[in-house]
Every structure is written in structure tokens, then in C-alpha cells.
Amino acid sequence: MKWRVACIQTNIDFGEPEKNIKQMEWKVKETMETVQPDVLLMPELWTTGYDLTRLHDIGDENGKKSQTIFSTWARQYQVNIIGGSIAKKTNHGIYNTMYVADRSGSIIHEYSKLHLFQLMDEHLYLAAGERDSLFSLEGETCAGFICYDIRFPEWIRKHTVHGAKALFVVAEWPSSRLSHWRLLLQARAIENQCYVIACNRIGSDPNNDFPGHSLIIDPWGNIVQEGSDQEEVVSAEIDLTKVDSVRKTIPVFSDRRVEIYEQDLDVRKKF
Numbered sequence: 001m002k003w004r005v006a007c008i009q010t011n012i013d014f015g016e017p018e019k020n021i022k023q024m025e026w027k028v029k030e031t032m033e034t035v036q037p038d039v040l041l042m043p044e045l046w047t048t049g050y051d052l053t054r055l056h057d058i059g060d061e062n063g064k065k066s067q068t069i070f071s072t073w074a075r076q077y078q079v080n081i082i083g084g085s086i087a088k089k090t091n092h093g094i095y096n097t098m099y100v101a102d103r104s105g106s107i108i109h110e111y112s113k114l115h116l117f118q119l120m121d122e123h124l125y126l127a128a129g130e131r132d133s134l135f136s137l138e139g140e141t142c143a144g145f146i147c148y149d150i151r152f153p154e155w156i157r158k159h160t161v162h163g164a165k166a167l168f169v170v171a172e173w174p175s176s177r178l179s180h181w182r183l184l185l186q187a188r189a190i191e192n193q194c195y196v197i198a199c200n201r202i203g204s205d206p207n208n209d210f211p212g213h214s215l216i217i218d219p220w221g222n223i224v225q226e227g228s229d230q231e232e233v234v235s236a237e238i239d240l241t242k243v244d245s246v247r248k249t250i251p252v253f254s255d256r257r258v259e260i261y262e263q264d265l266d267v268r269k270k271f
């Protein structure tokens with residue numbers, strides 16, 4: 001399977017969902033007219049930004065409005081959408097939730113950020129997801145993650161051992177740790193021998209600057225495309241058969257020694 005993937009690397013107006021949705025509608029239209037991707041990504045919390053203290057007012061009730069928007073755009077343009085994430089308000093709390101819509105407009109996957117980022121106070125305002133993020137897109141096994149999740153290789157691996165060949169990452173990753181962003185994403189691609197397609201935002205909010213640098217990385221760890229720090233669409237063609245050939249060249253998955261990893265370490269003998 002070959003897909004043209006495209007990250008809408010955009011600024012986000014702080015706490016202004018209506019404005020952000022209107023702007024995104026134009027960007028989706030423009031991207032479909034120019035780049036014509038098969039898979040379209042948006043950044044993390046792109047409707048509200050990190051306006052955490054107001055999420056109970058501006059978040060999306062059960063994610064209903066967002067699902068309708070993704071579904072409408074996906075069907076209208078016949079494109080698969082990784083809808084970044086949005087703030088989903090529920091009776092049990094507010095979740096940082098990704099929806100995936102396929103070309104027919106069906107919502108085929110939902111994932112709520114599992115690891116809340118304390119440095120940006122997420123744990124004070126958001127509830128953590130409890131479910132995995134594996135899904136099938138046009139017959140290919142994929143997984144979706146949200147920002148801080150990429151610091152947890154064991155979480156990502158859980159999905160690639162179940163066959164994920166493309167990891168879609170959405171983020172509001174700050175400029176101060178841009179070097180971590182690049183290295184972590186490249187490491188996840190190399191160790192899991194899969195594509196990583198990662199969409200970050202640009203601009204600033206009251207607490208952080210965001211560097212863009214959305215990335216498309218192949219299963220050998222090469223950066224196929226990297227964004228600047230400006231508003232743009234970062235796109236490339238990916239060929240998922242490359243995943244199989246890299247996994248054949250260095251058979252990391254069959255060389256794993258899971259039975260040993262699962263044994264307890266006998267630390268008392270050593271210290």
C-alpha cells in the first residue's frame with residue numbers, strides 16, 4: 001500500500017474553537033486541492049489549544065461535534081483523517097481524544113491520551129485514557145499516539161508487536177525540547193521498523209512556543225520530510241511494503257526474548 005500522507009502544520013488560536021474550526025476547514029480544502037493526500041493529520045488539541053482552565057466551557061460534549069466535522073470532511077474529500085486530538089467532555093472528565101475517520105466518513109477509531117503531561121498541568125484538568133490505539137486503515141494495521149506518549153517506548157511497542165506499520169502522532173510539542181521530538185520519533189521508527197508520521201503545531205500560547213517541524217520518517221529511521229517553523233502542509237508518499245523489507249533485513253521482532261524480559265531481575269544478588 002502506498003499513501004500520500006499530509007500534516008496540516010498550523011497555528012492554533014488559544015481557546016477559540018469556532019475560529020480554529022473555520023480556519024481548519026479552509027486548510028483542509030486547500031490541502032485537498034493541492035496535495036491530494038490519502039491520509040490527513042491535524043495537531044493535538046487543535047480546536048481549543050491548551051486553554052485547560054476553560055475546557056469545561058469550550059470542550060466538545062462527548063466529542064459529538066468533532067466526530068461530525070471529521071466525518072463530513074472525510075466523506076466530502078474522500079480522505080482518511082487522523083483528526084489530531086480534541087478536548088472531549090464527558091461525565092467522567094475531559095479527555096484528550098483522537099478520532100480517525102475513513103474516506104466513507106465512518107469514525108473507525110477513538111483513542112484518548114494515555115500519558116498525561118504533568119509539566120503542562122494536564123493531570124490537573126484532564127482524565128487519562130485507558131485503551132489501546134491499534135486500528136486498521138484500508139487493510140493496514142496502524143496506531144495513533146498523542147505527544148507525550150512518544151516518551152513511552154513500551155506503549156508504542158505493544159502496538160507494533162501487534163502489527164502496526166504506521167504510527168500517527170499528533171502533538172503540541174514545545175520548542176524548548178525540539179531535539180527530543182526529533183530523536184524520540186526517529187528512535188520509535190528505527191526500533192519498531194515502521195513509518196512515523198508526526199504532526200506538530202507552530203506559533204505560541206501564553207505558556208509555550210511551538211516549533212512545527214512535523215516529521216515523516218521511514219522504517220529505516222530516515223527523515224523523508226520535515227517541516228519548518230512556519231505554517232505549511234508537510235507531506236510525502238509512504239510505501240508500507242518497505243516496513244516488511246526492513247523487518248526482514250534485521251528481524252528484530254522475531255529476535256525478541258520476551259520470555260527473559262518477563263522474568264524478574266534478581267537485583268538482590270547484585271547490590
Ligand SMILES: O=C(O)CCC(=O)C(=O)O
Nearest residue numbers: 117147148172173174177
Ligand atoms: O514530552 C514532552 O517534552 C512534551 C509533551 C507535551 O508537550 C504534551 O504531551 O503535550
